[in-house]
Amino acid sequence: MNISFRKKNSQLILDYTPDYGFEGLRSKLDKDGDMLIKHSFWVKKANEVTERSDKHEEDDDYSDEMFSFIIGSESGSYYMLDKQIINTEHTFYIAKDITISPQMFVAHRNISILNKIDKLISRDIYIGGDESQEGFFPLEAFERLLSQFPNSTELNKYAHARVAQVLRNYFDEVGNVDYDFQRYLNKKTILQAPHLYRDIVPINLAIYKSSLELMVEMLNSSEAYAEKQWQVMVCDIVRLIYPKYILAKREVTIRGVGNHDKRPDFTLIDAGGFVDILEIKKPDKQRVITTGQYRNNYVPDRDLSGAIVQIEKYVYCLSHWGDAGEKTLTIKFEKDLPKGVGIHIVNPQGMLILGRSSNLTKKQKYDFEIVKRQYKNIVDIMTYDDLLERLNNIVSQLVRNR
Structure with missing residues (x-):
C-alpha cells in the first residue's frame, strides 16, 4: 500500500503517496479542504503536516509528492485516533508499543476495517495495552480478525457463485460454482480458524x-x-x-x-x-x-x-x-x-x-x-x-x- 504511519512526538502521522495525480489532489485539498484516502481516511487541510522538517527527510522513501496528516494524538499509553478522520462513531485507541501498519486500517479493495468494527460495537475500543481497560481488545484477537477479511480470490468466487445461482436455472453449461465457493471457504476456515482451546x-x-x-x-x-x-x-x-x-x-x-x-x-x-x-x-x-x-x-x-x-x-x-x-x-x-x-x-x-x-x-x-x-x-x-x-x-x- 502507498500509505504508511509514523509516530512523532505525541502525534500519529499518516503519510500518503498517491500513485498518480498528485497535483490534482493537491489542488482539490487546497480548494475543498478535505480528501478521502483509501476509502478509510477522511482527512482535512487542517490535519495536514506542511512543514518539510516534519517529514522524515532522512528517509530514502521521502517524496515531494507525499501528503502527511495527523490522524491521532497521544492519550496515556495509547494513541487516540481522530474518529472524524476514520469515520467512526466510537473512539479507537491503539497501544503505543504496537507497530502500526496499513493492514490494520484498510482491507482488500479499500474496505475500512475500523468502520466495519464500529458498526458492530457500542463502546470505545482499546487495541492492545492494559487488559483491565474497559473496551480492551487483545492485539492477538485483532490480528485474527484482520485475517478474516475476504481477499480478492474469495470475493471473485463469491461473485461467481451468486451469478451462477441464477444462470444455471437456464443454461446447462453453468457448473456448480457455488460448490467451488463453499469448498474454498471450508479450506480457508480450517487454515485460519482461531485456536480457541x-x-x-x-x-x-x-x-x-x-x-x-x-x-x-x-x-x-x-x-x-x-x-x-x-x-x-x-x-x-x-x-x-x-x-x-x-x-x-x-x-x-x-x-x-x-x-x-x-x-x-x-x-x-x-x-x-x-x-x-x-x-x-x-x-x-x-x-x-x-x-x-x-x-x-x-x-x-x-x-x-x-x-x-x-x-x-x-x-x-x-x-x-x-x-x-x-x-x-x-x-x-x-x-x-x-x-x-x-x-x-x-x-x-x-x-x-x-x-x-x-x-x-x-x-x-x-x-x-x-x-x-x-x-x-x-x-x-x-x-x-x-x-x-x-x-x-x-x-x-x-x-x-x-
Whole structure:
C-alpha cells in the first residue's frame, strides 16, 4: 500500500503517496479542504503536516509528492485516533508499543476495517495495552480478525457463485460454482480458524493450578474450616471439574415422602435446567472401605454406606416431587438462572465426596471401585484423593498443551 504511519512526538502521522495525480489532489485539498484516502481516511487541510522538517527527510522513501496528516494524538499509553478522520462513531485507541501498519486500517479493495468494527460495537475500543481497560481488545484477537477479511480470490468466487445461482436455472453449461465457493471457504476456515482451546489454556491452567494448590492446603488443615465453609469451597472446585453446572444452591428444601422434607448440601443445575444432587462430607475420620474383609472382599464402611443411603433418599424424593417440584424450583431459582431456563427433574443423579483413599491397599482400592459403580443413581463417588488426582491430571494435560 502507498500509505504508511509514523509516530512523532505525541502525534500519529499518516503519510500518503498517491500513485498518480498528485497535483490534482493537491489542488482539490487546497480548494475543498478535505480528501478521502483509501476509502478509510477522511482527512482535512487542517490535519495536514506542511512543514518539510516534519517529514522524515532522512528517509530514502521521502517524496515531494507525499501528503502527511495527523490522524491521532497521544492519550496515556495509547494513541487516540481522530474518529472524524476514520469515520467512526466510537473512539479507537491503539497501544503505543504496537507497530502500526496499513493492514490494520484498510482491507482488500479499500474496505475500512475500523468502520466495519464500529458498526458492530457500542463502546470505545482499546487495541492492545492494559487488559483491565474497559473496551480492551487483545492485539492477538485483532490480528485474527484482520485475517478474516475476504481477499480478492474469495470475493471473485463469491461473485461467481451468486451469478451462477441464477444462470444455471437456464443454461446447462453453468457448473456448480457455488460448490467451488463453499469448498474454498471450508479450506480457508480450517487454515485460519482461531485456536480457541489453545488460546484459553494459560487461563485454565492458572485456574486449575490454583484450585489444586488450594485443595492441598485445605486438606492439610481441614480442622481449621467450619463445615459450611468447607463445603462451599469444595463445591466450587467440583464445578470446575463438572463445568456443565451453571448453578449450585445450598440446602434447598426438597419435598420429602411422608412429610419428611430433605435438604441436600447442594442442588446442582446444569445449562439445560436439569437437577442433580451433591453431598460433601469433611474428610476428618471419614472412612470409605473396611479394613477387614467379608468373605474375601472389602465392603463399604459405615460412613460410606450411610452417606450413600442419604443421597439415594434425596434422589428418590426429588424424582417423586415431579411437576410440582419443577414449578417450585423454577420459581425459586428464577433470579439465579438465565431468562427462559426452567427446572427439569428427569432421572436426577447424586454426587458424593468424602474420606481419603491414599492409604488404601491395592485390593481395597479395587473393591472400592466396584462399590462406586453399583449405584445407578449416583453418578460419582469421590474421595478427596480422587479429587486431587483429577485436578492434577487436568493441570498436567494443560501444561502439555501450552
